[in-house]
Amino acid sequence: MQPTFAFLLAHPAHFLALGFGAGLSPRAPGTLGTLVGFPLFWLLSGSPLYWAWIVLFLAVGVWACGVAGRALGVHDHGGLVWDEVAAFLLVLPAAPPTLAGYALAFALFRLFDIWKPFPIAWIDARVPGGFGVMLDDVLAAGYSIGVLVGLARWM
Template identity: 70%
Template structure:
């Protein structure tokens, strides 16, 4: 049985709080898009750290756990309210964006495009790999696609 997350669910377990992006996943409209925005403050806090990529890996690893726990509790492994996968994956895209407003907007748009569209092999993996790892994997692949396009834009400029 699938349940709809609410504030009670959000605070019932630390994994729920993380998986729902500290509440961003409760957005009634476009929770994945709202959740993606949660990556920005983390990026600006961590961008200068020599341990940025360790933090990013920690976000991804925590996401496997949190998204798995929340998905089981919600009765749907990749419920729309689970947005930590967007947070962690988009955090990995941001270092490749031009350090200007248009660069961040482009990175955001590309990541959301690939996360929603799910071109091959993203959609293939999304349909076959379940649980917390599967929830995270399709977003990591969308991030890699976005990074690839950002590299192309950078080379073209």
């Protein structure tokens, strides 16, 4: 089932899981979902509660992606992009605060999310429900952060 605008608005979990509508895109919904992370980062990055917000986004994502995935009949439907939104918010604070730094963070996160190096692909295939949907992107964020930290001395 391909989600529609009516599906997006049918339940709050659908609205979140589809990244406020980014997941409705017929092309590259995960990339668009990741882009949704930028305005949220700029909105929240000055907050002393930034990490609390991220934990909340991740926890709500488990619920929202689980509900929407069951409704779509697909464990990790491509339109479910809240996992990209929330996990990318883990990566952005590790990026140099420049346009090039943020672009590199974006490229690395998308690379690891699409490539799914071990154990990401294994988890993606075996961990069901909203938790599995969120966990593989959190691991992709971890790989991205590792590369950013490793490159930090040269940036």
